[in-house]
Amino acid sequence: MKIAIIYTTTGGTTRECGELLARELSGQDVTLFDMDERHDLSDYDVAVIGFPIRMARPARRAKRYIKEHKGELLTIKSAYYMCCGFIDFADEYARQALPCELYESALDITCLGGSLDPARFKGFDKLIVKSVRSEILGGGNNGDQRDDMALPTILDENISQLADLIKKSV
Numbered sequence: 001m002k003i004a005i006i007y008t009t010t011g012g013t014t015r016e017c018g019e020l021l022a023r024e025l026s027g028q029d030v031t032l033f034d035m036d037e038r039h040d041l042s043d044y045d046v047a048v049i050g051f052p053i054r055m056a057r058p059a060r061r062a063k064r065y066i067k068e069h070k071g072e073l074l075t076i077k078s079a080y081y082m083c084c085g086f087i088d089f090a091d092e093y094a095r096q097a098l099p100c101e102l103y104e105s106a107l108d109i110t111c112l113g114g115s116l117d118p119a120r121f122k123g124f125d126k127l128i129v130k131s132v133r134s135e136i137l138g139g140g141n142n143g144d145q146r147d148d149m150a151l152p153t154i155l156d157e158n159i160s161q162l163a164d165l166i167k168k169s170v
């Protein structure tokens, strides 16, 4: 089974999750692509599309990619993962990213976690990440970490579950 993992990223976390997923799929024929790298979906049995969330929206590059490749994605198996800061909104973000037919036919749509490490970002993005991070870490009444929010991390368990679903789909 040939699997393509196709991601776009700003801070590198979506790529890192793609790499971890590829490692979990070891033994399979897996290729990892940046969305802007040349590839042909018709060469693959499964496409896994990864994208980050920015300003409550799926990355624009990913929305465009999914729209442009909708027809091909419907002819093979597809799965989708996102990286974000607020996992509770993952389904809302997925519905924005995917046309109904892809949402309904996906092998899996999941959140693999995220990172709010300012060192991963530059310029405006770094400022936003620092501000959200300090809201989470210092936003409690006593200046303590809020107990209703936590800094996101990469969710290894969700990566394993996604890998298992892909392997079972053969």
Ligand SMILES: Cc1cc2nc3c(=O)[nH]c(=O)nc-3n(C[C@H](O)[C@H](O)[C@H](O)COP(=O)(O)O)c2cc1C
Pocket: 008, 009, 010, 011, 012, 013, 014, 015, 051, 052, 053, 054, 055, 056, 057, 083, 084, 085, 086, 087, 089, 113, 114, 115, 116, 120, 121, 124, 125, 126, 128, 129
């Ligand atoms: C400018 C900016 C805006 C963001 N907005 C959101 C958001 O609205 N919701 C959310 O859950 N995460 C948000 N995040 C967090 C990112 O989704 C998270 O840092 C993710 O790990 C980024 O993935 P990447 O490193 O692959 O770009 C935002 C991050 C940045 C830099």
